[in-house]
Amino acid sequence: LRTEERQRLARERREEREKQHAAKETQMLEKERKAKLQYEKQLEERQRKLKEQKQKEEQRRAAAEEKRKQKIEEEKERYEAVMHRTLERNQRLETRQKRWSWGGSATPDSDSKTAGKRSTSTANLKQTEAGMNKQLSSSAALLNASDRTRRSQFSPLDSSVISRLLAPTQASLARSKSAATLSAD
Incomplete structure (x- = not known):
């Protein structure tokens, strides 16, 4: 009887150990499954954030490129406006100079008549004209x-x-x- 009792107790202890071992194994598998799910979730989150960051960076780059192009366009327009104003100014000056050059008299006779009407500074120019002609290259x-x-x-x-x-x-x-x-x- 004692032998049977010992065997039964040994069997119960063995079954209990197996149950505990199975429970530990189940817990371990559950932990692994949860850890794997957590890792996958973190990986997805990281990829999503990287994608968002990449999109923001592309938008920022596109905005910077657009701003740069706009600035270049504005500078080009400003440069063209300056060139246009300069050309207009030069044309006005040329027109004015042509008017002045046509203002001279055709005959020396009429030159002497108008000399009295000129201001003293322009009349003095006639005296220095000979000296100025010497300075021509x-x-x-x-x-x-x-x-x-x-x-x-x-x-x-x-x-x-x-x-x-x-x-x-x-x-x-x-x-x-x-x-x-x-x-x-």
């Missing part, structure tokens, strides 16, 4: 010589108009005198 003198040979091919009226256009204007002589005076000081 040799290349300008060569140009004048070649112009004279070309002028001989034109009619007298054309020659007179061309010589007036090529002659220094009162304004340019005044500027030259002013520059010479400033450099002498």
Whole structure:
């Protein structure tokens, strides 16, 4: 009887150990399953955040590129406006200079009549004109010589108009005198 009792108790202990072992194994498997689910969830979350960050970065880059293009376009427009204003100013100056150059007299006779009407500063320019002509560069003198040979091919009226256009204007002589005076000081 004792042998049977011992065997029964040993069997019950063995069954109890097996149950505990099975319960531990089940708990371990459950822990592993939960850990795996947690890991996958974290991985998905990380991938989602990376994707969002990448999208934000692309949007930021696109916005920066758009801003850069807009800035370049604005600078281009500003540059074109400056160029346009400069061209207009140059054309106005050329027109003004042409008006001044046409303002000279065709005959020396009428020149002496209008000399009295000029201000003293412009009248004084006539006195310094000879000195200013000496300051012309040799290349300008060569140009004048070649112009004279070309002028001989034109009619007298054309020659007179061309010589007036090529002659220094009162304004340019005044500027030259002013520059010479400033450099002498």
